[in-house]
Amino acid sequence: MKRKKVQFRINIKSRHLLVIMTLFCFSCIVATFASGAGSGVLQESAGLLVVPFQTSIARIGDYFRDMGKSFRDKSDLVKENEDLKNQLETLTAENNRLILDQSEYERLQKMYDLDIEYENYEKVAARIISKDPGNWYDTFMINKGSADGIRVDNNVIAGKGLVGIVTQVGSRWATVRSIVDDSSHVSAMTVGTQDNCVVDGDLELLDEGKLRFEQLYDQDDVVTVGERVVTSNISEKFVEGLFIGYISEVYQDTNNLTKTGTIVTPVDFRHLRDVFVITTNKQDLLEDSDSEK
């Protein structure tokens, strides 16, 4: 007698498979929407698989960029004299800029005691290793994670100003939503008048590299173009006094009570490579001050 081979193969029609997977996706969406939590284990394991590669690709990319630069320098060696002249020019310009920066720094320090607070926060330097695929949002991944003390809701800054906030954390990576992202809202205030407003990212302002602000209550028309905007003291997630940008346009709202407008940020979001993560959360600061009382 011949024995028949038993085959364990499940054949599902592709149409039925589509329905099943659609239902699966919908249940995932509903589950994450309802619980508000990410999918920890899955994320962590996928991170283990992907992040080392991303880190090395980013490093290789930097290496090639640097190598290209060095080649260019070598071909320029022939015109060394010209090069040196250029260098002199740039150095003079640099010097001028530094003097300007220095005086501005001193002026700032005198006018507002914000910088002291800035330096007091503990910071971790991180490098951006990848950006989200797709053009609708502005989130990116950095190469430091919970192992380096980074937690969800940590604020992220680059040299001159606020960059974003940490939304997800793995052991060796974290994703950051930048403040130019369309779904970002930051509670902010003007430095001169301490008026509160909300700073939103807006995809429609993509070309100008600006942010939008709204709900600025300014009855006396004191706030003008060029006013500095920092994160406010009443923000739940952002620590106080991080620099966001300068106001570039102000409009009266149709309700005649509040104002909206746009803000220019000092951070170049398109060429961002290195950022600093402030490992102190606003909530920690609040709890600290509570316990001191």
Add this chain to the structure above:
Amino acid sequence: MRSKIVLAVTILLSFLVQSTLLERIAIGSITPNLLLILSASMGLMRGRKSGLWTGFFSGLLIDLFYGSLLGVYALIYMYVGFFSGYAHRICYDDDLKVPLFLVAVSDLIYGIAVYGIQFLLRGRLGFGRYLTRIILPEIFYTVFLTLIVYRIYYFINYHFMKTAKKESESIWVLK
């Protein structure tokens, strides 16, 4: 089995390239959508089921790292792969015009779906702005990238994976 492993590696590599390298060749901060090309071309070359799985896992990777809700991108990419699979039986996949057309249409649908789900529902009504600034440039750039990348995927499909039963499935062959 071997095909599945190759497919998994291809998806992973495409995701890595998409999130690291393509950002550096962005024009006007618009990057082409490599994973969409992968889903559409796998659907075209290997049929609806393969397209569906490719799309699902590509989308899932994006959801895991960058999405706010798990499953949204998986759903969109899955449908892209599945419906490209219908072309598997009708068209031959060695003609470059077919994937170009497929990618263009699916990128348009992808753009509209993302806008509809995540922007329209938040009250961002300026569809014209988004269409001309984001969706259309992305389509052009993605279609252009398809010209190059489709040949690579085609090569991978026919050299490293078991070919899907093309002849018998084709509706043009008399049975």
